[in-house]
Amino acid sequence: MANKSVWSDNRFWARSAAWISGFASVLLIWLTFDTSVQISMGTDSDLKNGVTKRVPAPTVINYKITYEMSAKRGHEVPIIGGNDGKGMSLFQEKEKFFGKDDWSEKEAAEMLHLGKLASQTKNCMNCHTLLGNGAYYAPDLTKAWLDPAWSSTGALQPMTGKTTKEEAMAEFLQHPSKYPTHARMMPNLGITEKEARGLVAFLKHMSSIDTNGFPRNFGKMQGAVNGK
Amino acid sequence: MIEPLTDVVPSFFAILNQGPLTLTIFLHTIIVLPMIWVYKQEKARLDSEA
Numbered sequence: 001m002a003n004k005s006v007w008s009d010n011r012f013w014a015r016s017a018a019w020i021s022g023f024a025s026v027l028l029i030w031l032t033f034d035t036s037v038q039i040s041m042g043t044d045s046d047l048k049n050g051v052t053k054r055v056p057a058p059t060v061i062n063y064k065i066t067y068e069m070s071a072k073r074g075h076e077v078p079i080i081g082g083n084d085g086k087g088m089s090l091f092q093e094k095e096k097f098f099g100k101d102d103w104s105e106k107e108a109a110e111m112l113h114l115g116k117l118a119s120q121t122k123n124c125m126n127c128h129t130l131l132g133n134g135a136y137y138a139p140d141l142t143k144a145w146l147d148p149a150w151s152s153t154g155a156l157q158p159m160t161g162k163t164t165k166e167e168a169m170a171e172f173l174q175h176p177s178k179y180p181t182h183a184r185m186m187p188n189l190g191i192t193e194k195e196a197r198g199l200v201a202f203l204k205h206m207s208s209i210d211t212n213g214f215p216r217n218f219g220k221m222q223g224a225v226n227g228k
Numbered sequence: 229m230i231e232p233l234t235d236v237v238p239s240f241f242a243i244l245n246q247g248p249l250t251l252t253i254f255l256h257t258i259i260v261l262p263m264i265w266v267y268k269q270e271k272a273r274l275d276s277e278a
Binding site (some may be wrong): 034072 | 236241263272
């Protein structure tokens with residue numbers, strides 16, 4: 001057999017395929033463990049000791065959360081309890097959430113769990129996206145807690161007649177069809193007061209998750225029309 | 229090319245992922261280099277069998 005090409009040789013392709021499949025398998029297993037470290041939830045002592053985690057503990061609802069530009073990372077990051085001036089959280093400044101800023105680990109976890117279950121039973125993702133997952137009918141809720149429209153000077157909070165952001169959001173969630181927000185109005189889903197509080201806690205916690213700057217330039221769009 | 233890590237949780241992939249193509253180029257290099265070695269081995273085998 002003279003001058004047989006390597007390209008038409010079965011063994012070359014079999015060995016290459018074995019190498020690529022083996023390498024890809026190892027890489028995917030490695031990435032799985034790498035991701036689980038990235039997304040594992042922090043603890044209350046992390047917050048108290050100033051340890052930045054990608055997903056903070058449920059007690060993050062006791063802190064003031066803002067979304068600020070980090071020059072180092074080149075995008076906005078959630079800042080918990082004040083900015084140290086270098087784009088890192090200080091974990092000091094507290095903020096009252098439904099009247100108190102000392103929700104215990106157990107209380108906060110229970111509230112968040114109820115909110116998560118409510119978000120699933122009411123199927124928020126049927127219209128909204130959470131962390132980018134879901135439907136594109138209604139606005140993304142990843143940073144909904146930080147939406148300037150819900151601040152005291154925004155359009156949505158005064159509409160509900162409430163004086164705090166969490167109460168305004170909870171009131172809206174219980175009677176969404178009462179308030180004209182958008183051409184695509186949210187229907188009344190029969191959300192109870194307790195569920196609404198849980199959902200607001202769920203949203204506040206979600207806004208504290210470091211999503212590498214997603215959604216980009218959130219809250220900076222001026223003169224938005226119909227949520228665009 | 230390699231800049232200080234800016235990610236929240238330190239990770240090998242965060243170090244590699246410095247720009248849009250760094251991770252892709254690295255992984256393709258790792259995959260293709262051994263294939264060149266396999267190619268040479270198989271060529272030598274075919275030549276010896278000829």
